[in-house]
Amino acid sequence: MKIIVDAMGGDNAPDEIVRGAFLAAEEYGVEIIMIGDENSIAETCDKHKLSAEEERISIIHTTEVVTMEDPALSVIRDKSGSSMSVGLRMLAEGKGDAFVSAGNTGALHAGSSLIVRRIKGIKRSAIAIILPFAKPLLLIDAGANIEVEPAHMVQFGIMGSIYMNKILNVEVPEVGLLSNGAESTKGTKKLIEAYKLMENEENINFVGNIEGKILPFGSCDVLVTDGFTGNILLKTVEGMGAYLMGQLKDIFYSNLITKVSALPLKNGLKKLKDDFDVSEYGGAPLLGLSRPVIKAHGNSDALAIKNAIRQAISYINTGIIVEIVKQTIKNETDEAVSAETNIVNEDKTTHDTQSKETSADEPM
Amino acid sequence: MKIIVDAMGGDNAPDEIVRGAFLAAEEYGVEIIMIGDENSIAETCDKHKLSAEEERISIIHTTEVVTMEDPALSVIRDKSGSSMSVGLRMLAEGKGDAFVSAGNTGALHAGSSLIVRRIKGIKRSAIAIILPFAKPLLLIDAGANIEVEPAHMVQFGIMGSIYMNKILNVEVPEVGLLSNGAESTKGTKKLIEAYKLMENEENINFVGNIEGKILPFGSCDVLVTDGFTGNILLKTVEGMGAYLMGQLKDIFYSNLITKVSALPLKNGLKKLKDDFDVSEYGGAPLLGLSRPVIKAHGNSDALAIKNAIRQAISYINTGIIVEIVKQTIKNETDEAVSAETNIVNEDKTTHDTQSKETSADEPM
Structure with a gap:
């Protein structure tokens, strides 16, 4: 399994990203492709006595960085040579099994949708993060997605249910809608409409x-919101x-x-x-994409990056994308649309399934 | 000073409301007009051995309740005989100096705007609550207001600044806009527009x-949001x-x-x-109205009601409404609109000022 890592994204790049990538390679036995400035990465390796000759680690040199x-949209325009952009293109081309970045969330979302692309039938991809209660x-x-439509929220509910079922083994996840009161x-206005749609889904x-x-x-298990x-x-x-x-x-140190x-x-x-430390839960998947993209927290340290890579591995291993594709096809069939036309991501899906079969990594 | 209290509003009405009103009458020496079902109120008085003959307490009998x-809009339509409705009309007619209710927030907001009315020039009244950090x-x-316009948010910032200056003596309150990132x-879209307006205000x-x-x-001192x-x-x-x-x-009780x-x-x-107990901070004013309306938390107990009444007293004593009127007139004058036409609430303003002068109650 190959994980592509944006070495230049986030507040602590490249130092903590590179260290986290080495930790993950060692602990999970995966291959890591680091995208970023090779001089900076080499310096980090020197500083932390990491062997740049480690065979599971490779580097793709880039100079631009999305800040x-x-x-x-800079990720597809003036910064198309950036580490984020190059990483997303490599993922889209099947040169790796997942992409992990702690960089600009908006750019990662836009770049993923435009370069990696969404599963056909999914209207918006969304960041899904587990709150540690x-x-x-x-x-x-x-x-x-800063502004969404009611139909998007329904899909968030479906994708979130699949994620909680696959990753945390929740049999029939309860889906709630975040609002300012319990009544429907x-x-x-959009939430009231979303409530009706979700009630009937x-x-x-x-x-x-x-x-x-x-x-x-x-x-609840899945909380849907914009x-x-x-x-x-x-x-x-x-x-x-x-x-x-x-x-x-302050109370403890008072005397x-x-x-x-x-x-x-x-x-x-x-x-x-x-439990409330971001470095412990690490990253969050962008659900709805045709290939796994994991957003790590902007101020991730090495541990958070390692955990985000672990999440990428689980995401691949549990076949979440295949399940979302199936569910989307089923929904569109239910809506009397021919399922045949919807399997455009079949090749990508097959690829993910293969990853699952060949991987021996621990699930999260 | 006379405080009108909605005895039937909130999860614990009328029991806790009546008890809280008695506590406030005793502690702050104010007169209380309780609006609600006189039988229920009498029962509560019996149960808690409160003297219904207490001279500072009077009861206006109503049978309907806004749930x-x-x-x-039920507050002005089918439930115009409710305790909330009657209380708001009495406030509008100057039969009391403030109205306190733990009832339905939406109804209180709509009823206040339509019966008590906003200060001229204020586009929306808003609930202002102090977070206990x-x-x-x-x-x-x-x-x-579930959905607001950028210009409304600017007014929230102005009114909030006046409140923090008058109630907590913050000299020049810092105003922030709640958003998902620091950048402008x-x-x-509405928040980006509000940012520009607030920057130039x-x-x-x-x-x-x-x-x-x-x-x-x-x-910051004042956090503006919808x-x-x-x-x-x-x-x-x-x-x-x-x-x-x-x-x-759980940690403390583990062994x-x-x-x-x-x-x-x-x-x-x-x-x-x-600090995080709602009964301690009690109530929140509806800023922008021509007379003081205080919303107490829905599950207020007697202490929370007493504190909400204390807040009503402070609100009257510090002349917040007069200051908002002045500021609004000033703003409209700046916009080259004749100030003359804007003083329609002058009689009400005078009334509030008088309350301030004749009151001997402690500020919050």
Whole structure:
């Protein structure tokens, strides 16, 4: 299995990306193709005493970088020679089995849709990220599509269900719609319309509107929303986790007695902190694409990159893309459209299935 | 000073509302007019041994109640005899100085706009709620307007600045716009437009886009957003607070050693828990109305109602409405519109100013 890694994307590139790639190659036994400036990558290898001769690692030299400030379409326009662009083209051409990037989310989403392309019948790809509550919750869309239509949200629900079933073995995932009230009349006009569509969609187990306050308490398995609201939610969950852990630290360090008292609680607290640490959950797939693209968090460290690569491996191994293709074909057939015309991604699908069969890597 | 209280609104009505009203009458020395079913109110008084003859408390009998499920406009249509409706009309007629309700938010917002009316020049009233971070943050709109225009958001910024200046003495409040990225190009089309308007608005100290992850860390004083996103944010902050405190409890109760260790930390943790307890911050004003309307949390207990009444008193005493009127007139004058035509709320303004002068109640 070959994982293509954007060595230049993210706040800590290329240092942490390169280190994470080496960790993954070692731990999971996969081949890594790093795309980026070969001098910078070599410097990082020297600095961290990583052997550039490691046979599972190869480098494709690029000089351009899509920055966080670049417009989304730069990836196919003035920065088509960038590490992100080259990586996506290699994925599209089958030169690797998945692409991992911690770079500009908008550019990765646009570039993936235009270069790697969506599964036929899927109207929008979306970022799906697992929120680390006691009962894990898949948030979809976590930031790819700022404005969406009701029909897109229904597809997010279907794709999210497949993901939770394949990755976390949830038999019949419960799908909720993020809104400002439980009643079907709550929310924007588009949400009210999405509610009706989801209620009547037999391929999802719709449980209705979900409010922020019950979110962390096992409210559902898949939470559907637009990418704007999803991104606000994701970052607020992160921010609140960091804030409350900081407040706790202040309480613990307030005097000698509290300092000593906090010691036996340390392990439990560390686990809680880790649960809300982005480096632990690593990356998020762009569901709906014809090949696996994993978005790693912008400030990923080496551990987060390693985990994002692990996620790419699981994504390939569990055959999620094949399942989304099947479900999409089924839906279109149900809508009395000939299924025959919809299997344009068959070659790509076959490729993914092969990856699954030949891989011996651990699932996530 | 007379505070009109909707005795029938909220999850715990009338019991907790009546108890809270008595607590406020006693603690703040204000007169309370309770609107609701007199039999239910009398029963509550009996049950909690509250003297119905308390001279500062009067009751206006109503039988109808706007429920959480009723459409917003029911307050002026089929339920115009409800406690909420009667209370709002009494406020509009000057029979009280403020109205407090824990009932249906949509109905309270619609009813307030139609019965009490907005300050002339203000396009939308909005719910403003203080998030209890180390540096308090005013969230506006927290749920009144599901869909808003860029110009509305600019007014939210102006009104929020006045509120934070008057209530929390912040000299020049920093105003941020909730978005999915710091750059001015991030967010929905409406947000990008709002960013431009706010950048050029001299009556606010605009600090740009604010992301969820930096929210709790003193990012700004006034956070502007639409009522849908604001409501999701507010409830997520509440949910995360409750969730993490629950997780902590599990850690503390895991064995005898952790139980004993947790004891010296108890005070600090209780304070942290209280900070995120809705009953502590009580209510939120509907900014932009010509008279004070305070929305108490739907599941308010007696303490939360008492605190919402305290907020109503502060709102009156600090002359926020007069200041918003002044600012709005100034803005319209700047736009070369004759100020003369804009002072239609002058009588109401005078009324509020009088309340301020005659009141001896403590500010919040």
